[in-house]
Amino acid sequence: MKSLGIGLIGTGYMGKCHALAWNSVLPVFGDIPRPRLVHLAEANPDLATQRAAEFGFEQxxxxxxxxxxxxDVDVVSITTPNAFHAEMAIAALEAGKHVWCEKPMAPALADAERMADAAKASGKTTVLGYNYIQNPMMRHISQLLAEDTIGTVNHVRVEMDEDFMADPTATFYWKSEASSGYGALDDFGVHPLSLLHYLFGNVSRVMASMAKPFPTRPLKDGTPRDVETFDIASVLFELETGASGVMALNRSAWGRKGRIALQIFGSRGTITYDQERMNEFQLYTTSDRGTEQGFRTILTAPAHEPYNRFIPAPGHGLGFNDLKIIECHELLNKIDGRPSQTIGFAEGLDIERAVHAMAQSHREQRWIAV
Known part of the structure; x- marks a missing residue:
């Protein structure tokens, strides 16, 4: 693998997260050449200069x-608001660059399709920012499912809740604009969909309902403006495996900070997981003696690779940014043709189609095939 030149577009929360990953991937994994942090772009040139110095970029x-x-840029990290993803990603691919783009792909399905087409035509590597699938706990859950530890999965429930939109007096900003997408459904609902995709494959059909808990929000001058997105979504779904499922999403759930609660029910057991306790999951199996049957907690440990690349002792815990470092390493593996666990534009388009089918179901109040 040659040393790759990195370009970063956007320097907000996720931009900083990508910068930390690019700076840390070699010290953590040790099996790749050091990425060269070549160029950083930010809408404000003065801020761009400041962030380049802070993050370690040359220009x-x-x-x-x-x-x-x-x-000199080989890979472009795109961490801008959703509405800009398509134009930037397609331009980067047409220029012969690999692309690491934050989720979702784009607010419009047609734009996501154009991104997937551009990726296929370019032959370049694309990865979407679904870092929760990189959690060593999620990898181990996938292994348990492959080993048939809980039998045939017949039902899955997943909830994602946060409270960053819970205050009805909070000022209107871009996440309440229709140009950003549907709201909770594609702003963060794509994360639980990425877990479903990783663990089980695609969703086959959906029935959805969306809600606006606060129909207006104040502008900076106090003038009310109509909210154009939906902060709550409830979905019934079926997986291609035949299992049924429920997904509940809420961006206005006071007290919830980063919750993705997953329950997987099988014919011989159950697995439960919560992203707010991302370094553990619970396992119940009927193979245990009846006198000891019950949920047991599994803590992350060096045996759950690549946890061992970060910490030599069990139970100490990884964080959100660590998952991004793992994702960065998987991207580099994919570029180099090595085995890689990622969701690229082609697979991401399946998630986008599920989201838009859910929105269509809400509009038409019926089951929709994905």
Whole structure:
């Protein structure tokens, strides 16, 4: 593997997360050349210069097109708001760059399809920012399912709740604009869908309902503006495996900070997991003696690779940014043709189609095939 030149577009929360990953992937894994942090783009040129110095990039620009045109950039990290993903990703692919793009792909399905087409035509590697599938606990759950530990899975329930939209007096901002997408459904509902995709494959049909707990929000001057997105979504679904499922999403759930609660029910047991306790899961199996049957907690440990790359002792715990470092390593593996656990644009399009089928179901109030 050669040393790759990295370009980063966007320097907010996820931009910093990508920068930390690019800076840490070699010290953590040790099996790749050090990435060269070549070019950083931010809408504000002064902020771009500041962030480039903080993150360790050689150059800064206020024009993302300049970054993509840079011949020293091999991989482009895209961490901008959702509405900009398609234009930037397609331009990067057409310029011969690999792309690491945050989720979701794009607010419009047609744009997501164009992104997938551009990726296929370019032959370049694409990875979407579904870092929760990189959790060593999620990998081990996948292994248990493959080993038939809980038998045939017949039902899955998943909830994702946060409270960053829970305050009805909070000022209107871009996540309440229709241009950002549907709301909870594609803003973060794609994360539980990525777990379902990773563990079970695609969703086959859906029935959905969305809700606006606060129909207006104040602008900075206090003028009320109509909220154009839905902060709550409830979905019935069926998996291609034949299992039934329920997904509940809420961006206005006071007290919930980063909850993805997953329950997997099988013919011989159950697995439960909660992202707010991301370093453990619970396992119940009927193979235990009746006198000791019950849920037992499994803590992350060096045996759950690649936890061992970070910490030599069990139970100490990984964090959100660590999952991003793992994702960065998987991206580099994929570029190099090595085995890789990622969701690229082609697979991500399946998730996007599920989201848009859910929105269609809400509009038409009926089951929709994905």
């Amino acid at each position: 800064a620009t206020g024009d993302w097109r300049e970054l993509i045109a840079n011949p």
